[in-house]
Amino acid sequence: MRNPSWQRDELLLACALVVQNGWKELRENDLQVMDLSDLLQVLPLHPVETRSVKFRSTGSVSRKTTDLATAHPSHQGPPTRGGRLDKEVVAAFIARPEEMLAAAERIRNVAVNGPFQLPAEPPDPDDEAAPEGRLLARLHHARERDPKLRARKIKSVLAAGGSLRCEVCDFSFAETYGSLGDGYIEVHHTLPLHVSGETTTSLDDLALLCSNCHRMCHRSASPEEPWRTPTALRALLTN
Numbered sequence: 574m575r576n577p578s579w580q581r582d583e584l585l586l587a588c589a590l591v592v593q594n595g596w597k598e599l600r601e602n603d604l605q606v607m608d609l610s611d612l613l614q615v616l617p618l619h620p621v622e623t624r625s626v627k628f629r630s631t632g633s634v635s636r637k638t639t640d641l642a643t644a645h646p647s648h649q650g651p652p653t654r655g656g657r658l659d660k661e662v663v664a665a666f667i668a669r670p671e672e673m674l675a676a677a678e679r680i681r682n683v684a685v686n687g688p689f690q691l692p693a694e695p696p697d698p699d700d701e702a703a704p705e706g707r708l709l710a711r712l713h714h715a716r717e718r719d720p721k722l723r724a725r726k727i728k729s730v731l732a733a734g735g736s737l738r739c740e741v742c743d744f745s746f747a748e749t750y751g752s753l754g755d756g757y758i759e760v761h762h763t764l765p766l767h768v769s770g771e772t773t774t775s776l777d778d779l780a781l782l783c784s785n786c787h788r789m790c791h792r793s794a795s796p797e798e799p800w801r802t803p804t805a806l807r808a809l810l811t812n
């Protein structure tokens with residue numbers, strides 16, 4: 574039985590070890606490898622029935638650190654068997670080391686401190702591709718859908734004389750869809766969860782967006798590129 578392939582979240586955690594080890598592989602008997610092996614076995618990323626007894630064993634974690642270390646462009650000699658996703662994660666760590674290390678740290682905290690408050694919904698392809706990994710992306714979306722936060726943001730915009738329009742493209746659901754769209758807008762948190770931490774959200778960190786612009790803010794076009802802020806998306810749209 575083959576074990577399920579490594580997901581981005583898992584690769585982030587493994588790559589963080591490689592980075593902290595000076596882009597060198599870690600051996601099977603390394604305490605950090607043992608620790609990561611334990612952690613990966615409790616992450617809710619792969620159904621138990623898809624795992625063999627060797628799932629994320631210390632040996633497989635060590636081999637993955639070799640794949641990642643040899644995927645670094647400065648590595649002499651041929652890379653090992655790592656796939657496309659390995660290369661993407663390595664590229665992201667090279668482009669934005671601080672941010673990616675912070676993301677790995679957040680995933681670790683979420684995993685250790687559980688319980689997982691992930692909404693029971695099918696995986697979103699955009700979350701799978703999120704640079705910060707699926708767990709943090711899903712937590713982030715759950716946070717954005719918090720009805721209290723949403724209500725407070727909308728209230729503050731209306732109180733300041735504004736209307737419910739997309740801050741990027743000016744789209745208004747009410748103008749396009751009539752009474753069906755009345756009061757509808759999506760709330761976007763401009764700081765990724767691993768950057769903001771779990772501190773209380775300031776209303777200034779929230780942006781009102783239409784569904785298209787919201788998707789485009791979260792979409793990752795390449796591993797080197799961080800999240801797009803609404804301001805950056807607006808600049809892209811007007812060019």
Ligand SMILES: [Zn+2]
Binds near residue numbers: 785
């Ligand atoms: Zn928009």
Ligand SMILES: [Zn+2]
Binds near residue numbers: 760761790791
């Ligand atoms: Zn968002």
